[in-house]
Amino acid sequence: MMTLYSTATCPFSHRCRIVLHEKDMDFQVIDVDPNNVPEDVAAISSHGNIPILVERDLILYEANIINEYIDDRFPHPQLMPAEPVTRARARLFLHRFEKEFFRHIETLEQGSQKAADKARTEMANGLAMIAPILDKQKYMLGDDYTMLDVAIAPLLWRLDHYGIKLPKQAAPLLKYAERLFSRPLFIEALTPAEKLMRK
Ligand SMILES: N[C@@H](CCC(=O)N[C@@H](CS)C(=O)NCC(=O)O)C(=O)O
Missing domain, CATH: 3.40.30.10 (Glutaredoxin)
Known part of the structure; x- marks a missing residue:
């Protein structure tokens, strides 16, 4: 196990x-x-x-x-795309999520006020840039829920908690986030402390 x-x-x-x-x-x-x-x-x-x-x-x-x-x-349901080109693209996205968003988590949690504010602005701008993708499709890679959606969901869940305010043009991303949060298995995976992060 x-x-x-x-x-x-x-x-x-x-x-x-x-x-x-x-x-x-x-x-x-x-x-x-x-x-x-x-x-x-x-x-x-x-x-x-x-x-x-x-x-x-x-x-x-x-x-x-x-x-x-x-x-x-445990390949069912498969979360990484099976097709090599799409799989490679998914890995590139995962890498970009770390570089553009998740590397700031430590700063948000433990950094100075100034460093955290800078991180919040960079993250908000980066998230606004990817929002148009979700205007055209249901999930990050298209119609299917994949590892990219898993990877970004914990950050989207914490936007208020981290004090990240998105500009208006990021509306499709917030709509997409609600889609992710309504998945029964997403809700099951939340800890009691995470449930308290969003009102
Ligand atoms: N890049 C790591 C980051 C993990 C990470 O930063 N974990 C934090 C908790 S959220 C931690 O263990 N912090 C304690 C430490 O850095 O000693 C991953 O993707 O797993």
């Missing part, structure tokens, strides 16, 4: 919880405090970051790597 060491408010852990819930299989989620990682958990990952996935003698960290592994092990 897969065990995910997760933090109740961590957007990266949130991604992995979403994928686990999308798959019809047994797993357990163990809640840990990222600033006070128990010794036995720290010992299984030299990296120290949460989330960590353990399955028998396999230990993985980095949310996107964990998620691709879960998707490969």
Whole structure:
């Protein structure tokens, strides 16, 4: 059975919880405090970051790597596109999400006021740039819900929590976000602390 060491408010852990819930299989989620990682958990990952996935003698960290592994092990429903060109494009998008949005998470949570405000502006501008994609299609890659939707959803869920205000032209992105949040498996994957992040 897969065990995910997760933090109740961590957007990266949130991604992995979403994928686990999308798959019809047994797993357990163990809640840990990222600033006070128990010794036995720290010992299984030299990296120290949460989330960590353990399955028998396999230990993985980095949310996107964990998620691709879960998707490969339990391919129904498949979240990474199967076709090589689309799959490569999906990976490029995942990379851009990290570079343009998720690298700012630490600054938002622990940085100075000035650095956090700068990060908020950059994130809002970046999100507004991708909003037109969702004007034309249901999900990031087209008609199907994929790993890209999983990857961005935890940030969209936290927009108010992080104080990110989107300009008017980002309206299609907010509509898309509501579509993601209404998925029963998305709701199941939320922790009680995450449920409190949105009114
Ligand atoms: N790039 C990592 C980021 C994970 C991350 O930053 N996790 C935070 C919690 S949200 C953490 O473990 N912080 C504690 C630390 O950095 O020591 C991933 O995608 O999994």
